[in-house]
Amino acid sequence: MKMIGIVGGVGPYAGVDLARKIFSQTRAGRDQDHLPVVLLSVPGVVADRTEYLMGRAAENPAYPVSRLILNLERSGATVVGIPCNTMHAPEIFEVIEDQLKQQGSRVVVLNMIGQVVAFIGEHHPHWHKIGVLSTTGTWKKQLYAHALAAAGFEPVVPPDDIQQQVHAAIYDPWYGVKARSSPVTDKARNRLLEAVAFLHEKGAEAVVLGCTEMPWALPYQAVEGVPLLDANLILARALIGHSYPDRLGPIEKIP
Amino acid sequence: MKMIGIVGGVGPYAGVDLARKIFSQTRAGRDQDHLPVVLLSVPGVVADRTEYLMGRAAENPAYPVSRLILNLERSGATVVGIPCNTMHAPEIFEVIEDQLKQQGSRVVVLNMIGQVVAFIGEHHPHWHKIGVLSTTGTWKKQLYAHALAAAGFEPVVPPDDIQQQVHAAIYDPWYGVKARSSPVTDKARNRLLEAVAFLHEKGAEAVVLGCTEMPWALPYQAVEGVPLLDANLILARALIGHSYPDRLGPIEKIP
Numbered sequence: 001m002k003m004i005g006i007v008g009g010v011g012p013y014a015g016v017d018l019a020r021k022i023f024s025q026t027r028a029g030r031d032q033d034h035l036p037v038v039l040l041s042v043p044g045v046v047a048d049r050t051e052y053l054m055g056r057a058a059e060n061p062a063y064p065v066s067r068l069i070l071n072l073e074r075s076g077a078t079v080v081g082i083p084c085n086t087m088h089a090p091e092i093f094e095v096i097e098d099q100l101k102q103q104g105s106r107v108v109v110l111n112m113i114g115q116v117v118a119f120i121g122e123h124h125p126h127w128h129k130i131g132v133l134s135t136t137g138t139w140k141k142q143l144y145a146h147a148l149a150a151a152g153f154e155p156v157v158p159p160d161d162i163q164q165q166v167h168a169a170i171y172d173p174w175y176g177v178k179a180r181s182s183p184v185t186d187k188a189r190n191r192l193l194e195a196v197a198f199l200h201e202k203g204a205e206a207v208v209l210g211c212t213e214m215p216w217a218l219p220y221q222a223v224e225g226v227p228l229l230d231a232n233l234i235l236a237r238a239l240i241g242h243s244y245p246d247r248l249g250p251i252e253k254i255p
Numbered sequence: 256m257k258m259i260g261i262v263g264g265v266g267p268y269a270g271v272d273l274a275r276k277i278f279s280q281t282r283a284g285r286d287q288d289h290l291p292v293v294l295l296s297v298p299g300v301v302a303d304r305t306e307y308l309m310g311r312a313a314e315n316p317a318y319p320v321s322r323l324i325l326n327l328e329r330s331g332a333t334v335v336g337i338p339c340n341t342m343h344a345p346e347i348f349e350v351i352e353d354q355l356k357q358q359g360s361r362v363v364v365l366n367m368i369g370q371v372v373a374f375i376g377e378h379h380p381h382w383h384k385i386g387v388l389s390t391t392g393t394w395k396k397q398l399y400a401h402a403l404a405a406a407g408f409e410p411v412v413p414p415d416d417i418q419q420q421v422h423a424a425i426y427d428p429w430y431g432v433k434a435r436s437s438p439v440t441d442k443a444r445n446r447l448l449e450a451v452a453f454l455h456e457k458g459a460e461a462v463v464l465g466c467t468e469m470p471w472a473l474p475y476q477a478v479e480g481v482p483l484l485d486a487n488l489i490l491a492r493a494l495i496g497h498s499y500p501d502r503l504g505p506i507e508k509i510p
Contacts (some may be wrong), residue, residue: 011286019296024265026491031265031303032299032301032302033299034296037296041274043286043287047286048286173285
C-alpha cells in the first residue's frame with residue numbers, strides 16, 4: 001500500500017494544511033475514498049530554518065527532519081512532503097537526502113520548490129515574470145529565483161526593505177502569522193498585500209506564496225487580478241500524483 | 256517524550272481538525288513551542304461506524320482502528336484520541352480497549368464522550384438540559400444520552416424525523432458535509448440549525464455537536480444564544496491536559 005508522509009511541525013499549521021489540501025484535491029465522496037496519510041509533527045526538535053541559514057542556529061534542521069522521515073517510513077510512508085519552503089535550501093535539503101541514503105531509506109521526498117516550478121512550466125508556460133514572496137531565508141538563498149530562472153522564467157522578488165516587512169508578517173511575535181493565525185492580523189495581511197502589489201507593479205504576472213504560512217493570510221486565488229500560487233496546494237497535488245495519480249481531483253479551482 | 260496520537264480518517268477532515276485544535280489550544284508563540292503530534296489517516300480500511308452499528312457493515316471498525324493505534328504507539332504516541340463520536344459506542348470502543356490490552360499496549364486512549372460530559376460537569380454544573388446532535392449510530396445507541404444522564408444531566412435528542420435530517424446533513428452524497436465541506440452547503444447548514452432550534456425549544460440550555468463533521472457546518476460558539484459544544488475541541492484540550500497540562504491554553508474562547 002502506498003502512503004503519503006508529511007513532515008509536520010515546520011510549522012505545525014502548515015502540516016495540517018498540507019493534509020487538508022491532500023484531502024481536498026482527492027476525488028472522494030465518502031471517508032473510505034481518501035488516501036492513506038501519516039503526519040508527524042515534532043516542532044520542538046527542529047530549529048527555525050531561516051535562523052539556521054542566517055547562521056543564528058547551530059544545528060542543521062536536516063538531521064532531526066531526516067529522523068522524522070525515517071519514522072514516517074516505518075509507519076508506512078512511501079512518498080514524503082515537507083511543507084516548509086525554506087527547508088528546501090540545498091544546505092538543508094541535500095543533507096536530508098544524504099542522511100536518508102546513508103540509512104538505506106527507500107522513501108521518495110518530493111522537492112516542493114521543484115514541484116512549484118514544474119507546475120508553472122506545465123500549466124502556465126506562457127508566463128514570463130513570476131513574483132515570489134518568501135521568508136528571508138528562502139529569499140537570501142534565492143531558492144525560487146534560481147529554480148525559476150533555470151526553467152526559463154524571470155523571477156521578481158522584493159527589495160530588502162519590503163522583504164523585511166514580508167518576513168515580519170510571518171514571524172513577528174505580536175502580529176505575525178506564526179503567532180496569530182486565527183484570525184490573522186490585519187497588519188500581517190496588509191504587509192503581504194502591499195508586497196503582492198509591489199511585485200505586480202514590477203511586472204509579475206503571478207505571485208508564488210513561497211512560505212506555507214502565507215495562504216492563511218491570503219486565502220485567495222488572486223489579488224487584484226494577480227494569480228496567487230499556493231506552494232502547499234501544489235505540493236499536495238504532487239504527492240497525490242506520485243502515489244495515486246488516478247485519484248487526483250480536477251485542477252479548475254486553482255490558478 | 257510524551258506524544259499525542261490521532262486516529263485520523265474517521266473522517267479524514269476530523270483528524271486534521273483535531274490536530275489543528277490541539278495547536279490552537281496550546282500556549283505557543285513560535286513553532287518550537289508546539290506539542291508532538293502524530294496523525295495516521297487510513298480511512299480505506301475502516302468501515303463506516305453507523306453502518307456497522309446498524310448491522311449494514313460486517314467488520315467491526317474496532318479491529319483496523321486498534322491496528323492503527325498500535326502503529327501510532329510505535330511512532331511514539333503515549334495518549335491517543337479518536338475524533339469520531341460514533342466510534343465510542345461500547346460495541347466498538349470496548350473491543351478497541353480489549354485488542355490493545357491483548358497486544359500489551361501501554362497507550363492511553365481517551366474516551367471522547369466521557370471527556371465531553373466531564374467538561375460540562377466541570378465548567379457548567381448548573382446546566383440541566385443538554386441537547387445532542389449526532390449521527391444516527393450515536394443517536395440510536397444513546398451514547399451521549401446515557402453518559403449525560405449518568406452525570407445527572409437531562410439529555411434532549413431529536414425525534415426520528417429530525418434525526419434523519421441531521422444524519423443526512425452529514426452523509427448525503429449530494430449536500431452532506433462528508434461529501435461537500437468547503438464550502439459546506441446551505442442545505443446541510445440549515446438542517447443542523449433547524450435541529451438546534453428544535454432542541455432549544457425543548458428546553459436544551461446548550462447543544463453538543465456530537466459528530467466531528469458538525470463544526471465545519473456550524474463554526475460558531477453559539478446559535479441564537481444557545482452555546483454549541485464542539486466535541487473535537489474538548490477532546491483536543493483533554494489530550495493536551497493529559498500529556499502537557501502546563502501547556503493548555505486559556506478556556507475563554509469556548510463555551
